[in-house]
């Protein structure tokens with residue numbers, strides 16, 4: 001018997017919902033559904049059903065801190081989610097406890113500031129609000145208020161939600177996700193993320209269901225769970241938004257009032273994922289890039305025309321020329337020559353980065369990274385009939401690329417690579433599978449650390465192409481390596497496992 005993989009530990013510090021749809025119960029459901037081990041620190045027990053909160057009682061301060069200390073001794077969390085703490089004394093005690101332990105234990109701290117129930121029960125007082133503002137916000141990595149909670153917390157009733165979120169940032173929270181469920185938008189819901197480094201919005205169709213009890217709890221818990229698996233915060237929010245949409249789509253009645261969400265597992269269907277809106281992408285209208293004639297399959301990436309000349313006799317079908325050295329004149333000469341050669345050999349040649357030269361000489365396509373997208377004229381590439389490939393390394397980059405409808409999307413880096421210094425972590429095969437599933441109508445190419453041993457496992461993740469550099473160019477016998485890889489890829493796609 002093999003040891004099961006350890007589950008990341010996530011805590012919820014919140015209150016019990018006797019109706020089972022929100023609070024601690026919803027948090028633990030969410031952690032479990034997403035593959036984490038959930039621990040709970042209960043602040044209060046509420047008596048509620050699907051129509052009303054009838055009352056609540058808080059636990060004693062001693063029992064509250066005993067829960068925290070006992071868990072910390074043995075089950076240190078990767079992430080803590082804070083929910084309803086309807087008592088100023090407990091909230092202050094929590095702030096002090098977090099201040100004492102956060103630095104040493106390095107957990108991420110997310111709070112869903114439940115200030116009233118969706119059925120209208122009020123849990124706040126002026127002292128609770130002051131503790132949130134002065135003691136908790138400076139400790140938090142993320143807060144996820146809805147619009148009424150944001151107005152209350154910011155104490156700026158007449159300001160815009162952007163200004164209100166900025167006020168929270170000034171009080172010390174590292175990031176704010178403003179949930180748009182209470183906005184006047186009728187067909188969509190838009191959540192807005194603010195941090196000093198970035199702003200983005202996530203938009204989804206509004207699901208008009210009465211059975212939406214516990215949505216805030218589920219969203220923040222899902223963010224915590226995804227983060228515990230090593231996703232960046234922006235990606236954790238995207239996964240959580242998809243998890244929530246999936247759960248809302250299958251929500252069900254429990255009593256006479258608002259019913260509960262149906263917890264599923266990790267979201268993989270594109271229909272549950274939000275539209276990503278980035279300030280820098282607003283200039284693009286509907287883009288339409290030429291498609292890839294036959295699946296990409298085996299995709300060598302090389303760094304000179306010399307390599308191209310060496311590989312051409314082996315009849316490559318697709319190649320990328322990725323020139324990183326040389327003066328502008330040298331680069332132009334190489335691209336001009338490479339495009340001419342590609343025509344002679346009926347090779348589909350992609351040019352990395354140098355999109356103007358790719359257009360000028362009529363290459364088959366262009367490959368761009370995320371940073372290149374800001375400088376490139378995507379309309380010109382599309383108008384010239386060139387194919388476009390875009391690099392991605394996360395859910396956020398993937399959503400961005402997907403919305404531009406390129407000819408293919410590259411998913412990297414899958415394994416550690418010596419070829420390029422990467423700012424991101426290797427994505428691994430599980431993520432590759434998730435990402436490939438989201439791109440069911442755009443071809444995908446995996447890249448990064450792929451070699452003959454890893455090839456089959458990569459293709460099994462559902463990509464339609466495999467890009468390699470060192471598996472050819474760093475081999476003692478590059479031609480043999482090329483032929484073996486090409487044969488294996490062609491064989492796999494002809495007879496998929």
Ligand SMILES: Cc1ncc(COP(=O)(O)OP(=O)(O)O)c(N)n1
Nearest residue numbers: 352367368369370391410445447467
């Ligand atoms: C197929 C494929 N995928 C990813 C990359 C990386 O492109 P980019 O992000 O533009 O980085 P550089 O190649 O410029 O370092 C690629 N070239 N090809």
Ligand SMILES: Cc1nc(C(=O)O)sc1CCOP(=O)(O)O
Nearest residue numbers: 412413417419448449468469470
């Ligand atoms: C050029 C490049 N781009 C990557 C990305 O993830 O965007 S990984 C990578 C290098 C791939 O080289 P090798 O096959 O030798 O690991």
